[in-house]
Amino acid sequence: MISLKSVCKEFQGQRVLDQTSFELNRGEFLYLLGGTGAGKSTLLRLLATEEQPSSGSISLFGYTLDTASKATLQAIRQSIGYVPQEVRLISDFTVLENVALSITTGGRRALPAQAHVRINEILEKLGLGTKRDRLARTLSGGEAQRVAVARALARNPELIIADEPTGAQDKESTWSLMDLFLKANISGVTVILATHDSEIVRRVRKRCALLKNGRMTLEELACIY
Amino acid sequence: MHLLKLAFRPWRTSAFMQTFSALGAGAAFSSAILMGWCSLSLEPVMHRLSSEQVITAYLDPELAQEDEGKVVDTIRTALGSQAVSDLKLVRALEFIAQVRQEHPDLAEQLEGLGGAELDAVIPRYVSVSGTFSTGTVDTIRAVKGVGSIETSVHKAASLVGSVAAIRWITILVSVALAFAACIVTFQVIKFNTQQFADAVSFMELMGGGGARSRVPGFFSGTLFGVLAGATAAASWYFGADYLLSHLRTLSPLVSELPQVPATGAAFAAAITLLIGTFSGVWAGAFSPARRSAGGRAWL
Structure with missing residues (x-):
């Protein structure tokens, strides 16, 4: 489902990712681990099709991104639930509008009734049920992060890419988020989660990949923490 | 939305x-x-300013008075459908009447000449004003009974x-x-x-x-x-x-x-x-x- 072959990424001559290769099958759950500046966010941006690699190739859902048409790239993006590190909510939209936009962006003019139910369920689960009509700019960092997760999950993606989604969460919220990710994974959704939280990795044992200075130095099925 | x-x-x-x-x-x-x-x-x-002109066609001094009308009609016919704003025959007395408004002394002196001398000093002419095509001057010049011709084509330059x-x-x-x-x-x-x-x-x-x-x-x-x-x-x-x-x-x-x-x-x-x-x-x-x-x- 996901395949990276010798992927390199440079910014202004500085190599951030170096010869990174790995494969991930449908329905797998992968922790992406590594220190600050290791290249986790860059790798996730490449997978979310936001950035192009400087060299190497990436395949998603059987399509090589280098040769994919605009329409294919659009379809791939519609199948991804992306939680960026910097959240990127639309500040003058309400929580509900931010989440709904991720569904209508796929081409629907109006939100189907079942999507409303699903959004409400996710918001309730993430403790945002009472805040659905609040503007995004009035939310705390943790709340905004949870809305970004809700936005990614609400569109029923085939692949979830989450960049430090628990970074600003308390324990309770962290496990609510993890519960949703795991439920999605059980239902067949592939999950790639970048995290610093060793407790999550220790308690929810899944496949791990470690990035160090832009290189994927270790990839094991067992947890490395 | x-x-x-x-x-x-x-x-x-x-x-x-x-x-x-x-x-x-x-x-x-x-x-x-x-x-x-x-x-x-x-x-x-x-x-309009660049094409409007006043053509003065001086009549042949030998032209008999009874033929003046014929010349005017021929000029009018020659102009055809062109935009003529004014066409008139000006004889010595009409000329003096025009001059009198601005130069009454000159008008008086000219009146004093009288008869054949007056006709010799003041030539008869047909004044045509309007917007004309380029060949109009030559057309009027070719009319029998017209002596010389003047045009004010560059007056509005x-x-x-x-x-x-x-x-x-x-x-x-x-x-x-x-x-x-x-x-x-x-x-x-x-x-x-x-x-x-x-x-x-x-x-x-x-x-x-x-x-x-x-x-x-x-x-x-x-x-x-x-x-x-x-x-x-x-x-x-x-x-x-x-x-x-x-x-x-x-x-x-x-x-x-x-x-x-x-x-x-x-x-x-x-x-x-x-x-x-x-x-x-x-x-x-x-x-x-x-x-x-x-x-x-x-x-």
């Missing part, structure tokens, strides 16, 4: 700037169109130059105003699209189509165009005739400018709306997507 809400973001954050920019752009577009219309309207004035200068000024002002209004419109719309560029680029990252992500820019441009277009129409409707009435008093050269057509208001509104909408689509198409510094991006 979400896209429309995004399009309204610049209006929510900087309503005064949007409003005054639209008013300014609308007034500038209206003035540009008015100046353009003036330059078009001055063209027939210039054409300096006037034509003045009107041409005024016309060029109106063209320059029109182009400058239109250019300024376009720049203002493009800049405002570009500023607007940058205000929701973050949202649009994220929508594209979530798989939103290119056309869909241009919708906020389109709406934003159209909103601006509607307000600017309404301003253009209103300023044309209420201000154009007033401005032109003052312009007419500046010089007799431009006093012949016709009334401003009321349809100009609709034209000004339509043009301004189109430019607003186009600039919205244009700015939306080139909206700066979120890109990492120095990196190659898909978006």
Whole structure:
């Protein structure tokens, strides 16, 4: 489902990712681990099709991104639930509008009734049920992060890419988020989660990949923490 | 609905700037169109001044008095369907009557000559004024009974130059105003699209189509165009005739400018709306997507 072959990424001559290769099958759950500046966010941006690699190739859902048409790239993006590190909510939209936009962006003019139910369920689960009509700019960092997760999950993606989604969460919220990710994974959704939280990795044992200075130095099925 | 809400973001954050920019752009577009219309309207004035002439056909001194009418009729026939504003035979006595208004002493002296001497001093002539084609002088010269001929074709040369200068000024002002209004419109719309560029680029990252992500820019441009277009129409409707009435008093050269057509208001509104909408689509198409510094991006 996901395949990276010798992927390199440079910014202004500085190599951030170096010869990174790995494969991930449908329905797998992968922790992406590594220190600050290791290249986790860059790798996730490449997978979310936001950035192009400087060299190497990436395949998603059987399509090589280098040769994919605009329409294919659009379809791939519609199948991804992306939680960026910097959240990127639309500040003058309400929580509900931010989440709904991720569904209508796929081409629907109006939100189907079942999507409303699903959004409400996710918001309730993430403790945002009472805040659905609040503007995004009035939310705390943790709340905004949870809305970004809700936005990614609400569109029923085939692949979830989450960049430090628990970074600003308390324990309770962290496990609510993890519960949703795991439920999605059980239902067949592939999950790639970048995290610093060793407790999550220790308690929810899944496949791990470690990035160090832009290189994927270790990839094991067992947890490395 | 979400896209429309995004399009309204610049209006929510900087309503005064949007409003005054639209008013300014609308007034500038209206003035540009008015100046353009003036330059078009001055063209027939210039054409008339450059082609209008007075032809003086002196009759042969040997021509019998009873044949004068025949010569006048032949000249009239020779002119055909050309725009003749005046055609008259001027004899010695008519000439003296004309001279008397400004030079009464001269008129008295000429009257004193009397008889055959008067006819020798003052030649009979046919005066023809109007807008004529280039070969008309030769046609009249060929009429039997016509001696020599004079034309005032270059009499209005300096006037034509003045009107041409005024016309060029109106063209320059029109182009400058239109250019300024376009720049203002493009800049405002570009500023607007940058205000929701973050949202649009994220929508594209979530798989939103290119056309869909241009919708906020389109709406934003159209909103601006509607307000600017309404301003253009209103300023044309209420201000154009007033401005032109003052312009007419500046010089007799431009006093012949016709009334401003009321349809100009609709034209000004339509043009301004189109430019607003186009600039919205244009700015939306080139909206700066979120890109990492120095990196190659898909978006």
